[in-house]
Amino acid sequence: MRDFSQIKVLAFDIFGTVVDWHSSIVQEIEIMNLAIDANQFALDWRVGYRPAMDKVLAGELPWTSIDDLHRMILDSLLIQYKIDRLSEAQIIHLNHVWHRLVPWQDSVKALEQLKEKYIICTLSNGNIRLLVDMARHAKLPWDYIFSAENFRAYKPSPKTYLGVAELLNIRPEQVMMVAAHHSDLEAARECGLHTAYIKRPLEFGSSRIKDVSPCVDNDLHATDLLDLVRLLDNSF
Known part of the structure; x- marks a missing residue:
């Protein structure tokens, strides 16, 4: 079992991962x-x-x-x-x-629980005002909102992943990127971040079920954000 005790920050992709x-x-x-x-x-x-x-x-x-x-x-x-x-x-x-996107059913409860142990933040290509409005609408309890707009670079630019660590004054390996997209997580790993994959088979609706097969390179593979809470709790 992996030890994630060094993790201080969970950075979340938003579209598809946290909101539907x-x-x-x-x-x-x-x-x-x-x-x-x-x-x-x-x-x-x-x-x-x-x-x-x-x-x-x-x-x-x-x-x-x-x-x-x-x-x-x-x-x-x-x-x-x-x-x-x-x-x-x-x-x-x-x-x-x-x-005004709605959160997945598990998102708010899980984020509230994760917030007790970690700094939780967005790391999204969405602009800052969009993410602020969404957080207020969906009651997403972020500690901080990081946007591509902060770095004038879209993911998968290293500027975004490394920028979170730099601005929060921690090492990249103390950040875990949480996303429902393997390409996002691959780019994060290349920057030294830990990665957690969230299965969202219905991201594109029921007419186009998404392949949510695991990638062995990810540190965690969770069925949803509440499962991520469980996996992180069990890692200590």
Whole structure:
């Protein structure tokens, strides 16, 4: 059994790991009664996320917040889905659905328990205002909010993972990155962080069940965040 007594900070990916972005967006689309496939619209919106960030990383776009990238993708989707009856205010409200994402059922309780022993913080590509609004909406009890915006670099840039350790005045190996995405955790490990994988098979909805097979390189593989609490408690 591994000893994680040196861990001082748990840094959490947010979209898909702590909050259920897919069902939140589907519900928003259905409430707006747009007469489109809400499931596919949510998936299409999310699939544009990484390519948009890559344009920033490649220098094709200047530094751009996730709110603005989400709006760029949304504008394209409105054309693609032939949605032309929304006012500018309605489009802004829809774009800010990312500020109102609901947590997975286990998230808040688990974070409250983890907060008793660790500094818990976000490490998300979401911009600071988005993450603050989301925390208030979903009652996520963060000690601190770290965003790509702090470092002017998106994950998987080492600046993000190492930046958390530097700003909290600890060594990288005293941070555990918690995420539902193996690529995020791989980049964190390369920076010397410990890693915990969270299984979220329904991240993309029930029509697209996600492969949540374990990766042996991760320190922990948890069914959800409450299971992470148990695994960390049992490691001492």
